[in-house]
Amino acid sequence: MKKLIKVVAAIIENDKNEILCALRSPEMAIPNMWEFPGGKVEAGEDIFSALEREIQEELDCKIETLKEVFNDNTHEYETFIINLISIKCKVAEGTPTPSEHSKLIWLKRENLNSLKWAPADIPVVEQLINEK
Numbered sequence: 001m002k003k004l005i006k007v008v009a010a011i012i013e014n015d016k017n018e019i020l021c022a023l024r025s026p027e028m029a030i031p032n033m034w035e036f037p038g039g040k041v042e043a044g045e046d047i048f049s050a051l052e053r054e055i056q057e058e059l060d061c062k063i064e065t066l067k068e069v070f071n072d073n074t075h076e077y078e079t080f081i082i083n084l085i086s087i088k089c090k091v092a093e094g095t096p097t098p099s100e101h102s103k104l105i106w107l108k109r110e111n112l113n114s115l116k117w118a119p120a121d122i123p124v125v126e127q128l129i130n131e132k
Contacts, residue, residue, distance in 0.1 A: 002076070002079065002080050002081050003080045003081070004074075004080070004081045004082075004083060005040060005080055005081070005082050005083070006040065006041045006083045006085070007038060007039060007040055007041065007082055007083065007084050007085070007120075008038045008039065008041055008047050008050050008051040008054065008084075008085050008086075008087060009035065009036035009037065009038035009051075009084055009085070009086045009087070009121070009124065010036055010037050010038050010051055010054075010055050010063060010065075010086075010087060010089050011036055011070055011086050011087065011088045011089065011124070011128065012036075012037070012055075012063060012089055012090065012091060012096065013088065013089075013090060014090075014091070014106060016106070017108065017109070018106035018107055018108055019036075019106065019107055019108075019109065019112065019128065020036075020037065020096055020104060020105075020106055021034050021035075021036070021104070021105050021106070021107055021112070021115060022034065022035055022036065022037040022058075022098065022101040022103070022104050023101055023102040023103040023104070023105075024101060024102070024118065025100060025101055025102045026102070028100065030077070030118045030119075032102070032116075033116055033117060033118040034115040034116060034117045034118065034121070035117065035118045035120075035121045036086060036121055036124060037054070037055060037058050037059055037096075037101065037104075038051055038054050038055070038058075039054035039057070039058065040054075041085075047069070047085055047087065048065045048067060048087065051063070051065055051087055051089070052065065055089075055096075057099075058098075058099055058100050058101070059096040059097060059098065059099070059104075060094060060096075060097045060099060061091055061092075061093060061094030061095060061096050061097070062091070062092045062093035062094060063089040063090065063091055063092055064089055064090050064091075064092040065087050065088070065089040066087065066088045066089065068087070068088075069085055069086070069087060070086045070087055070088050070124070070127070071084075071085075071086040071123060071124045071127050072084070072085045072086075073120070073123045073124075075119055075120035077119070077120075082120045084120045084121070084124070086124045109128050109129050109131065110129065112125045112128060112129055113125065113129065
């Protein structure tokens with residue numbers, strides 16, 4: 001039985017309507033693919049608190065979340081199953097700085113398809129592109 005991992009992802013948009021994309025480092029699972037930053041929801045944590053904590057840890061900045069789910073999908077990888085919950089947010093304090101990721105870039109919605117995304121993030125990318 002594969003382990004089910006509940007993960008939250010931040011769709012961080014800036015004032016220029018660009019979205020923050022994070023490149024997974026070669027050391028991470030699913031290496032060298034793009035994703036929306038975030039991480040695992042810990043026991044007893046709600047998804048919004050988990051996302052704020054993860055972004056503080058991974059990107060060294062504070063975010064403000066919209067208190068609603070943008071996309072919720074489950075994807076089966078070879079060794080585990082991920083339930084990816086994406087939430088829109090804005091940077092409230094600081095500047096996103098990668099600590100675990102190889103690179104961060106800001107992209108317009110229409111250019112999101114130019115990156116090689118982790119499979120679980122693809123439905124989110126498609127929803128963002130079709131949104132406007």
